[in-house]
Amino acid sequence: MQPTEDALVFIVDDDAGVREALAWLLRSRRLPSQSFESADAFAEFLNSSIAWQPSQPGCLLLDVRMPGMSGLALFEQLIERQLLDVLPVIFLTGHADVPTAVDSVKRGAFDFCEKPFSDNALVDRIEQALARSAQTLQALRTKQCLQHNLADLTERERDVMHLVVEGLPNKLIADQLDISVRTVEVHRARVFDKMNVKSAVELANLLRGE
Amino acid sequence: MLFSIAPRLGRRVLWPVLVLLVLSMLSTLVWLAGRYEVTQVQSRIERDAADAVSDIRTALTRNVQSLQALQYANHSAAPWTQEASIMLREHREWLRLELRDTDLRVVNSVDTPFRAPAFTRFGREANQPEVVQACGVARRQSGPGYGASTYVPQANGLGLEIMDMCLPVITDGQLTGFTVATYSLGEILVNMVGPQLTRSQEVSFTESDGTRLAMHGTARRGSRVFIAKQLMDLPGHTMVLRLDSWRGAPDLFPNVLTALVTAMAIALVTVLVMLARDMRRRQRVELDLADALAFRKAMEDSLVTGLRARDSEGRITYVNPAFCEMVGFEAQELIGKSIPAPYWPPEMVDEYGQRQALRLAGNAPPREGAESVFMRKNGERFPVMIFEAPLINALGEQTGWMGAVLDVSEQRRVEEVSRASQERLQATARLATVGEMASLLSHELNQPLAAISSYATGSMNLLQEGAVKDPHLAETLSSAIQRIGQQAERAGKVIKSVHDFVRRRDQAREAVTPRALLDDVMPLVILQARKLGVRVVVHCLSDLPAVLCDRTMVEQVLLNLARNAMQAMTGDTPHKVLTLSVRPAASSANSRWVEFWVADLGHGIPEGVAEKLFTPFFTTKQEGMGLGLSLCRTVVEQHGGFLSHHANNPRGTVFSFTLPQSGTEA
Numbered sequence: 086m087q088p089t090e091d092a093l094v095f096i097v098d099d100d101a102g103v104r105e106a107l108a109w110l111l112r113s114r115r116l117p118s119q120s121f122e123s124a125d126a127f128a129e130f131l132n133s134s135i136a137w138q139p140s141q142p143g144c145l146l147l148d149v150r151m152p153g154m155s156g157l158a159l160f161e162q163l164i165e166r167q168l169l170d171v172l173p174v175i176f177l178t179g180h181a182d183v184p185t186a187v188d189s190v191k192r193g194a195f196d197f198c199e200k201p202f203s204d205n206a207l208v209d210r211i212e213q214a215l216a217r218s219a220q221t222l223q224a225l226r227t228k229q230c231l232q233h234n235l236a237d238l239t240e241r242e243r244d245v246m247h248l249v250v251e252g253l254p255n256k257l258i259a260d261q262l263d264i265s266v267r268t269v270e271v272h273r274a275r276v277f278d279k280m281n282v283k284s285a286v287e288l289a290n291l292l293r294g295e
Numbered sequence: 296m297l298f299s300i301a302p303r304l305g306r307r308v309l310w311p312v313l314v315l316l317v318l319s320m321l322s323t324l325v326w327l328a329g330r331y332e333v334t335q336v337q338s339r340i341e342r343d344a345a346d347a348v349s350d351i352r353t354a355l356t357r358n359v360q361s362l363q364a365l366q367y368a369n370h371s372a373a374p375w376t377q378e379a380s381i382m383l384r385e386h387r388e389w390l391r392l393e394l395r396d397t398d399l400r401v402v403n404s405v406d407t408p409f410r411a412p413a414f415t416r417f418g419r420e421a422n423q424p425e426v427v428q429a430c431g432v433a434r435r436q437s438g439p440g441y442g443a444s445t446y447v448p449q450a451n452g453l454g455l456e457i458m459d460m461c462l463p464v465i466t467d468g469q470l471t472g473f474t475v476a477t478y479s480l481g482e483i484l485v486n487m488v489g490p491q492l493t494r495s496q497e498v499s500f501t502e503s504d505g506t507r508l509a510m511h512g513t514a515r516r517g518s519r520v521f522i523a524k525q526l527m528d529l530p531g532h533t534m535v536l537r538l539d540s541w542r543g544a545p546d547l548f549p550n551v552l553t554a555l556v557t558a559m560a561i562a563l564v565t566v567l568v569m570l571a572r573d574m575r576r577r578q579r580v581e582l583d584l585a586d587a588l589a590f591r592k593a594m595e596d597s598l599v600t601g602l603r604a605r606d607s608e609g610r611i612t613y614v615n616p617a618f619c620e621m622v623g624f625e626a627q628e629l630i631g632k633s634i635p636a637p638y639w640p641p642e643m644v645d646e647y648g649q650r651q652a653l654r655l656a657g658n659a660p661p662r663e664g665a666e667s668v669f670m671r672k673n674g675e676r677f678p679v680m681i682f683e684a685p686l687i688n689a690l691g692e693q694t695g696w697m698g699a700v701l702d703v704s705e706q707r708r709v710e711e712v713s714r715a716s717q718e719r720l721q722a723t724a725r726l727a728t729v730g731e732m733a734s735l736l737s738h739e740l741n742q743p744l745a746a747i748s749s750y751a752t753g754s755m756n757l758l759q760e761g762a763v764k765d766p767h768l769a770e771t772l773s774s775a776i777q778r779i780g781q782q783a784e785r786a787g788k789v790i791k792s793v794h795d796f797v798r799r800r801d802q803a804r805e806a807v808t809p810r811a812l813l814d815d816v817m818p819l820v821i822l823q824a825r826k827l828g829v830r831v832v833v834h835c836l837s838d839l840p841a842v843l844c845d846r847t848m849v850e851q852v853l854l855n856l857a858r859n860a861m862q863a864m865t866g867d868t869p870h871k872v873l874t875l876s877v878r879p880a881a882s883s884a885n886s887r888w889v890e891f892w893v894a895d896l897g898h899g900i901p902e903g904v905a906e907k908l909f910t911p912f913f914t915t916k917q918e919g920m921g922l923g924l925s926l927c928r929t930v931v932e933q934h935g936g937f938l939s940h941h942a943n944n945p946r947g948t949v950f951s952f953t954l955p956q957s958g959t960e961a
């Protein structure tokens with residue numbers, strides 16, 4: 086699995102040694118990273134998010150126990166903001182927090198990793214998380230594109246499109262809409278063009294996600 | 296009923312009867328005494344009368360002799376009249392002496408010189424029948440004869456009652472004449488009756504029909520009169536001598552006897568009254584005593600403390616019901632028993648015997664009581680506290696010992712349970728502290744280990760990408776770096792195994808109601824609260840659902856937070872109140888939570904301290920380790936909950952934590 090080029094790994098840990106070591110490890114695998122010394126700092130960064138584009142694939146390495154806002158609290162915030170798919174969370178835990186970590190995975194965390202970790206395995210999971218992020222972003226983008234295209238269609242074109250997707254021949258569509266077959270063909274060609282598809286099957290697949 | 300009413304009724308009747316009897320007896324006595332006195336007076340007067348009669352008789356007889364002497368005197372030497380005059384001077388009772396011939400003609404006569412001649416007014420002849428009668432008697436009897444008394448009026452208007460006595464004069468066996476002596480009855484009484492008799496009494500002669508002839512004596516001096524009559528039988532004439540004794544009205548105490556009897560009667564009545572009064576007082580005292588006894592009995596019966604009294608020989612003299620119930624013996628099985636007492640365990644007999652000997656020798660037991668072991672009837676041993684005090688009787692002598700016996704087995708059991716529970720909690724606390732230390736240590740060590748491991752792996756990655764050109768060097772470095780990683784991993788495993796060992800009990804989760812959790816820690820909390828002068832308030836709804844938790848660990852959390860809260864309320868805290876409350880907390884989608892609050896009214900948490908509150912080994916207490924709150928947070932987070940704190944209103948701090956409800960997915 087190829088990590089997306091512009092992906093970014095966020096590291097939130099109160100221990101500077103751990104932060105730096107992780108960043109160094111990721112760099113050895115050519116993964117860029119950004120470190121935060123506390124959950125509060127990261128939450129602030131999210132809120133004033135200039136540097137981070139929602140379109141960019143990302144992954145969050147989150148220490149469970151920290152002074153101030155705990156990792157879990159930050160996790161709750163992310164759930165609230167529905168960011169877990171775009172920004173998968175991997176918890177870094179000590180032994181004591183294993184049950185907590187298991188619980189959080191059940192609630193949507195990507196994974197957890199016990200310290201001290203098998204580092205390359207961790208990086209592998211990070212890459213998987215980044216891939217999931219990229220995938221999610223791709224899907225999001227496609228969806229956004231579709232929405233955009235649909236918005237371009239006129240009223241009549243949309244009517245024709247729905248009937249086409251239902252699999253009706255042009256003749257019947259013309260009858261139903263009380264227009265000429267020729268007009269239906271024009272609309273149909275225009276819909277295909279606007280929706281950026283070649284066939285009715287492709288169009289139906291595209292719309293099934295709606 | 297009968298017992299109570301009969302004496303009362305009897306008493307009501309008996310008293311008047313007794314008083315009546317005493318009064319009647321007294322009056323009878325007084326009456327009898329009066330009667331006795333009357334009889335005595337009467338008999339004395341009778342005796343006096345008899346004496347008087349006898350005096351008169353004697354005098355009359357002597358007079359007869361005197362007259363005989365006159366007859367036989369030699370009249371040649373001195374004429375009869377001369378002799379008679381001399382005799383008349385000697386005998387004032389005579390009015391006149393006559394010498395008569397056989398035909399009763401007056402031959403010679405002499406009148407008494409002490410009064411006027413009595414017969415001057417009507418003449419001597421008026422009395423001739425009486426003289427004839429008297430001399431007739433004298434002739435027949437050849438001795439003195441008396442005629443009937445007659446009244447002779449006198450010149451001065453008064454009269455004299457006279458009586459003639461006739462004595463025959465016999466010369467050579469031939470009756471030659473008569474000597475007649477005329478007696479004045481009044482003078483007889485004056486001269487012939489002893490003066491002692493007439494001093495306080497009146498003497499009189501009466502006819503047999505009661506007509507008074509002559510009297511002599513004092514005037515009457517009282518209203519009571521005693522009369523004695525004595526027949527005076529003279530030859531030819533019979534008269535009655537009457538003695539009148541005048542007495543005053545009967546006195547209240549006519550004589551010493553009556554007075555004595557009365558005084559004794561009064562004394563008797565007084566004694567009776569005093570007795571009655573004493574009796575009433577005694578009854579009242581008895582009633583009071585009965586009340587006091589009943590009170591004492593009720594008190595003894597209601598006591599849960601066993602009471603046991605022993606005399607100076609060690610015999611049991613008294614036990615109360617509580618003692619009997621305690622040892623299981625009946626009172627009659629115990630009373631009178633000496634050493635060894637039935638409730639002494641056989642194996643302790645020697646020791647107790649020595650102790651009792653010491654006690655009987657006069658050694659006072661400790662005031663705070665002695666602990667001992669007794670045996671119930673069924674053989675069960677049980678610990679008791681004995682408080683003994685000397686038994687002092689009314690004379691102030693010690694007669695034995697009174698012992699109060701308390702069964703302390705229940706107390707011992709509670710103490711045992713309490714100690715066991717405290718030990719368990721303390722053991723858990725130690726274990727939890729060790730666990731927390733291990734956890735902190737592992738966390739702190741894991742951080743650098745993680746860093747080491749990361750650097751090693753990163754280095755390996757770089758080596759594999761050919762960062763080092765010399766293949767031999769790369770090989771050597773790779774091997775070394777790999778070992779670094781392996782050693783770091785090994786260190787991590789060691790830490791993990793220690794940690795796991797300490798945290799083995801992590802999974803012991805059970806469903807416990809919040810009330811049960813609070814109840815478990817309350818004894819210890821209250822113990823400390825009492826020491827610090829803190830009031831503990833608990834708010835816990837009874838219908839709160841059970842929480843799923845590691846019971847002992849959560850109890851540690853509660854204990855830690857409660858202790859911190861109490862210690863936060865130092866001396867200057869105005870109201871020391873610790874509030875423990877439990878309430879349902881805000882719930883998330885798939886789990887429901889219960890929130891525990893531990894609130895104090897202490898000095899609150901200063902700004903600088905709040906940040907470091909959960910930092911391990913940070914503490915504001917001198918003897919603290921700085922692990923308490925850290926441990927609390929670990930435990931709560933292990934349960935999936937949160938531990939937080941905020942300021943209390945109006946002052947102090949609230950620590951709260953959440954635990955998942957049982958039955959929901961945590």
